[in-house]
Amino acid sequence: MQEVERSANKLTALPLIFITAALFMTMRNMPVMAETGMHMIFFNFITVFLFLIPAALVSAELATGWSHNGVYGWVKAAFGPKLGFLAVWLQWVQSIFGITSILAYVGGSLAYVLAPELGNNKYFIAITIFIIYWLATVMNFKGAKRSGLISSVALIAGVITPTLLLIGCSAWYFLQGNPLQVNYQLTQENFLPSFTDTTGLLLFLSFVFGFVGIEVSASHARDVVNPQRNYPIALFTAAFIGFVLTLLGGLAIAAVVPAEKIDSINGATQAFSILLKHYQLSWLIPVVAFLIAMGAAGQVSTWVVGPIKGLWAAGLEGNLPPYLQKTNRYDVPVRLLLIQATLISVIGLLFLSSSDVNTIFLMLTSTAIVLYAMMYILMFLAAIRLRYSHPEVHRAYKIPGGRFGIWGISLTGGISIFACLLIGFIPPEPNPWGLWGFESLLISVCIVSIVAAFIIINRRQSNWIDKSQNSSLIYGEG
Numbered sequence: 001m002q003e004v005e006r007s008a009n010k011l012t013a014l015p016l017i018f019i020t021a022a023l024f025m026t027m028r029n030m031p032v033m034a035e036t037g038m039h040m041i042f043f044n045f046i047t048v049f050l051f052l053i054p055a056a057l058v059s060a061e062l063a064t065g066w067s068h069n070g071v072y073g074w075v076k077a078a079f080g081p082k083l084g085f086l087a088v089w090l091q092w093v094q095s096i097f098g099i100t101s102i103l104a105y106v107g108g109s110l111a112y113v114l115a116p117e118l119g120n121n122k123y124f125i126a127i128t129i130f131i132i133y134w135l136a137t138v139m140n141f142k143g144a145k146r147s148g149l150i151s152s153v154a155l156i157a158g159v160i161t162p163t164l165l166l167i168g169c170s171a172w173y174f175l176q177g178n179p180l181q182v183n184y185q186l187t188q189e190n191f192l193p194s195f196t197d198t199t200g201l202l203l204f205l206s207f208v209f210g211f212v213g214i215e216v217s218a219s220h221a222r223d224v225v226n227p228q229r230n231y232p233i234a235l236f237t238a239a240f241i242g243f244v245l246t247l248l249g250g251l252a253i254a255a256v257v258p259a260e261k262i263d264s265i266n267g268a269t270q271a272f273s274i275l276l277k278h279y280q281l282s283w284l285i286p287v288v289a290f291l292i293a294m295g296a297a298g299q300v301s302t303w304v305v306g307p308i309k310g311l312w313a314a315g316l317e318g319n320l321p322p323y324l325q326k327t328n329r330y331d332v333p334v335r336l337l338l339i340q341a342t343l344i345s346v347i348g349l350l351f352l353s354s355s356d357v358n359t360i361f362l363m364l365t366s367t368a369i370v371l372y373a374m375m376y377i378l379m380f381l382a383a384i385r386l387r388y389s390h391p392e393v394h395r396a397y398k399i400p401g402g403r404f405g406i407w408g409i410s411l412t413g414g415i416s417i418f419a420c421l422l423i424g425f426i427p428p429e430p431n432p433w434g435l436w437g438f439e440s441l442l443i444s445v446c447i448v449s450i451v452a453a454f455i456i457i458n459r460r461q462s463n464w465i466d467k468s469q470n471s472s473l474i475y476g477e478g
Contacts (some may be wrong), residue, residue, distance in 0.1 A: 013230040015148030020217040021238035022151040022302040025159055025246065027292050028105045029210035031267020033250030035259055036203055037182050039193040044247045047207040052214065054413030055376070056239045057399050058383045059215040060232040061406075065386070065395035067227045069313035071215060071379055076314075077390065078382035082457050085314050087382075089453040090375040091216070092307040096340070098368035099303050100347045103129040104361050106296045108265045112289035119266060122351045129348035136301040137341045143330030147305050154298015162291045163249045166268065169275040170252035178278075182254040198426050205423045208416070209369050210246065214239060215379065216306040232397040265361070268292055308336050318464035319457055325464075362428040363438075367445050373421035374446075380414035 011019070033040040062074040069076075071091055076084025107128035111119035118124040140147055174180060183190055193203070214235065224230050253262065253271040263270055272288045312333040315325050320336075327333050350360050386393070387406045399405045427438040 011145065011148050011224045011230075013233050015145075015152055016217060016224055016230055016234035017237050017241075018152040018155050019148055019302055020214060020234050021242055022155045022159075022299050023213035023216050023306065024211050025155065025238070025242040026102075026210075026296055026299050027159060027163060027249060027268040028102065028265075028296060029206070029246060030163075030249040030253055031262050031264050031270075032203070032206045032210075033246070034253035034257065034267055034271075035262050035264065036193065037254055037259055038184055038190050039203075040207075040247065040250050040254070042191055042193060043204060043207045044243065044250075047204075047211060048243055050412055050416040051208050052211045052239055052243065054380070054409045054416075055211075055214055056235050057409050058380060058413065060235050060397045061395050061399050062379075062383055062386070063215075063227065063231050063235075064397045065390075065393045067231070070310040071375065072310050072314045074386070075378050075382045078385040079378075081317065081319075082454065083378060085319055085457045086450065086453045087375050087378045088307070088310040088314050089456075090371050090378075090449065092311045092340075093449045094368045094371035094375070095303055095307040096343055096347060097364045097371070099133070099300055100129060100344055100350075101361055101364040101368065102296055102300050102303075103132055103344075103348070104351065104364075105265055106132055106293050106300065109269060109289050109293035109296060112266065112269045113286045113293070126348050126351045129351070130345055132297050132300065133304075133344050133348075134341055136297065136304050137337050140301060140304045140337065141328060141330065141332055141334060143332050146330075147302065150301045151298055154295055154301065158291050158293070158295020158298055160245065162268070162272075162288055162295065163245050165288070166252045166271060166275075167245075167248045169279070170255045170271070173256060173275060173278065180255045181258045182251070201423045202426060202428060205369065205420050208420050209365070209372075211242065212372055212376075213303075213306075216303070216310075229396065304337065304340070305332065308333060308340055312336055316465070318460045318462055321461075321464055359432060363441075366424055366428065366438075367442060370421055370424040370442060370446060371449060373417050373424060376417040377414055377421070380410040380417070383410045 033043070036043060063070075066073045066077055070088065072084050072088035074084075075087040104125050107125040108119040110128060111117070111121075111124065136150075139150060217231075217234065249268070253267050256271050256274050257267060261270075269285070269289050269292060273282075273285050276282055276284050276288070312320075312325065312327075314320070315333075315336075324335055324339075325333070326335055347364070350364075353360070383399075384406055387403060399409050401408065425439050425442060427433070427435060431438055433441060
């Protein structure tokens with residue numbers, strides 16, 4: 001009976017596209033892009049070609065060769081179980097910080113529905129984090145099919161619909177002859193940003209971080225019908241949709257909101273406010289703000305299960321005690337999800353420690369960026385290594401160009417993400433800790449995270465291995 005339920009819970013290509021897109025596609029990134037004006041076209045293209053395409057290509061090859069356990073299975077096959085566990089651990093730990101920052105964004109969007117001044121109220125933000133995340137956790141107890149449904153509804157209603165509405169309203173605003181707030185003249189200075197100061201570097205980092213997470217859906221590969229065919233289709237479709245809509249959405253915001261007045265958190269709602277008031281549709285502003293919040297909450301829901309299933313898969317090899325390996329009848333590691341929700345609730349309390357919500361938001365984002373960059377470096381190195389150590393493994397999708405192709409793509413992605421790791425140590429503004437305080441705090445979090453991973457894996461016990469699982473599920477064989 002249980003096997004029948006799990007079979008019925010399988011994902012086809014379409015819901016997998018929505019799950020993958022929901023991992024990185026959100027209106028949260030559009031205001032930061034809009035602040036750069038026409039420079040966003042340059043930033044978007046270098047982000048796509050230096051990071052998104054390499055990450056998508058490498059993920060597709062690895063997932064169709066080692067279709068179980070995601071980044072854990074890939075790095076383990078290349079470098080052994082310790083670095084494999086470190087990779088999935090970093091992916092999971094960064095998600096704790098990253099999800100909390102997304103939840104703060106949800107709170108800011110919901111404030112526009114209730115009372116805009118609540119967006120800077122630390123108690124409102126903290127309460128929003130607790131309620132939304134615990135609700136998302138419980139809703140994901142029923143497995144991959146439920147997760148796919150949540151992602152699909154949230155992505156369509158909360159991201160794609162308001163984005164298309166924003167693009168359409170801005171285009172109509174332009175066609176009516178209204179003045180635009182962005183300088184669209186075809187000059188070198190207008191299209192090519194300067195990297196002579198830290199501002200340009202931090203902006204590049206923001207663009208890259210807006211597209212991270214495309215590989216997380218590989219943790220659902222065992223839940224997918226024909227993953228060798230459907231996973232690459234979902235990956236590339238989601239990447240294309242995300243790139244086009246994010247770029248056009250950013251341009252739409254830049255067209256109607258002056259760059260110096262764009263709110264880095266609620267810029268999309270700002271743009272809607274201007275446009276809807278212009279068309280005498282102010283009553284729609286809370287409705288749109290609610291849809292935007294729902295889209296971000298759907299992204300949170302997608303992240304609830306993705307990284308934790310990778311950690312759970314690693315736990316089946318004896319890295320976690322049997323108590324934490326248990327799943328419900330929908331194959332969801334409920335006990336790990338409850339621990340994750342508790343940790344995010346604790347981190348959410350950080351918002352109560354500062355009078356400035358944006359300060360905590362930026363610190364959480366910087367922490368997630370640095371931890372995630374380390375995981376991506378391991379992933380790109382694993383792709384190169386596996387071409388040499390396991391050439392016999394069939395990959396339904398394989399990066400063309402032989403060894404030259406895999407080296408070129410992996411090095412392009414690896415170097416760009418290593419640059420992001422270094423840029424991540426540049427403190428954003430405002431920075432109440434000072435340069436050394438900020439960097440010391442960030443380095444401490446990284447050291448604790450890495451040491452914790454090795455402590456856990458060194459406590460591995462052979463009698464903790466779940467022998468009921470098929471060996472291909474545990475060891476990530478192709």
